[in-house]
Amino acid sequence: MVVSMGVTVTTPVYEGPFDLLLDLILREEVELYEVSLLTIVDAYLEELENMQEYDLELATEFLLIASILVELKTRRLLPSSNKIDPDDEYGLWEERDLLLAKLVECKTFKEAASQLRALSQTASLSWPRRAGLEDAFLSLTPDLLEGVSKEDLREACLRAMAPRPSIHVNVEHIAPIKATVVEAVTKLLEEVPKTGVVSFKHLTKGLTDRIEIVVKFLAILELYKQGVLEIDQIDSFGEISVSWCPEAELSDMDLLDIYEG
């Protein structure tokens, strides 16, 4: 996902991962454990398409949510072992409680933020007097440039003109990204035609990082959107099966372009 820097889009709908989660949960009354990830991902991809410009920050925020969801659902989506470790189960509950606490906290500050906005809107109806000193008093003011050297001035100018790093998009908070969607797409294109129908579980075998699983999942979705792959999930929490779509004639480079565009 190479995206030119400095492109930031504020969308009225999503501002953070928990917001997104809140929106999806509250607005669509989504039962997190009953809905397939696909629904959420689809809603998100749709949102992306509606955006004027691709927003990497939003995309990475989404990856974060997706990774949380995947982790929460991992045991169902990927019943890699029939045995359920009681510790794992306990861990799942703990995680759920943590997520709930975070959602409640997030909602609290969302409300607080809207209150602050209301306060600042009221305050903005009143302008302060800023006329400052009358001419008669100006001679009294101290020499503001006392002790300021030419070099100080130069440094201040350079400081002011330095590119502001705030525009950079930081994806580090997700995890050091070892896997990329492009890579995953490439791999899938090699793998799936050979294997025929294959389970998501199989495709993600050996992946330990949740982010890698998310990336693989997004890659499958992307190929699904392009009509290259077919996805089937019979039960809500059933196995996802992935198969090659015989009619597909999309070149690899086209697909890479999608992610580099």
Add this chain to the structure above:
Amino acid sequence: MSEKKAKLQKVSGVEAEADIRRAIEAILMVAIDPVSPSVLAQLFEVPVDEIEQICDSMVDHYGQEQSGFMLVHIGGGYRFQSNPEQAQWVERFVLEGQSRKLTAAAMETLAIVAYKQPISRAQISAIRGVDVEGVMRNLQQRGLIDEVSRDVGPGNAVLYGTTQEFLERMGINSTTDLPPLGEFVPGPEVVEALERSLRVVPDEVTISSNEEG
């Protein structure tokens, strides 16, 4: 009252409260930022609480005057401002609009800083669930937040707090004037809805356990 007057006369040479009022009015006319009671107290050599008393009665006085301006206690000091009722006219006169609006993300981050200060960037990230570096920088550049101290713990993380500018933008005198955070905690029905949506379906756990056995 006569005792206080005598004291004022003696200490500062200012004849009476009315004189202090006039002097404060003149000073507020030329000041660019809110003038704190302590600055005035020093200037007139009068206890701060007396200054505050005088200023507060001035706030009331201008409030009753029904004039186009008012005196407000804001950002830890006093200043003259236009009456909000005249906003439509002032708006048309002042070419430059108020500073640009904050995004929802910025506002939320600002709220967290306001209520949890002093707070580190990592702590805010943990609450918002995303990295807040860009947003924090933006807020700092706008002068709404600033580094206030360092964490004593390992790493000595920079701790942030809100600024005087923040108070002025919110139209309040101090962060204690903010409505208590408890007012914003979602009601039980919302919490319940969230909880329900996160509920692990018991059936499945059962099935899985059966499989195990």
Add this chain to the structure above:
Amino acid sequence: MSEKKAKLQKVSGVEAEADIRRAIEAILMVAIDPVSPSVLAQLFEVPVDEIEQICDSMVDHYGQEQSGFMLVHIGGGYRFQSNPEQAQWVERFVLEGQSRKLTAAAMETLAIVAYKQPISRAQISAIRGVDVEGVMRNLQQRGLIDEVSRDVGPGNAVLYGTTQEFLERMGINSTTDLPPLGEFVPGPEVVEALERSLRVVPDEVTISSNEEG
């Protein structure tokens, strides 16, 4: 008088002279420079002589008020200013209360003007990423910068430059004596931030080339 009121109602929608007075008070309280009657006349869609009549009666009113400020007709306009009777307190406030150092924001703004003059306020805002109105006014009041020309482009924005006083205070003959900015060398913090944000790229480049090959 009743005829005039009717006219005001008709022309401006402002109900009465008292309403105009309040609006004028609000505007004059926040205006930086004296406001000319013609500007007010345009704003309220009321004849200039009526505005002058209203303003002159306001001048009288504040004159009788015995307050710390007054309304004066000066420089072709009206403005509020401190009452000369309070000059001693204003002087003490200026000498004792004002900070003696330029703020970082003021310093940066001054530096940009010095190196990039002539430059408009909007251009400086764009560089600094924040509104610079207040800072610019302060620098202008202190005689360090001034309006030097107007942009020939649309809008004819006012362009600012540094003053003779600035040169004298800096001890230089001309702004060409300022050390050259040179090639911009970003600080370590900027480099780090950029590097971090670009970290994902190399991997992908490799993958893409592999794919091609």
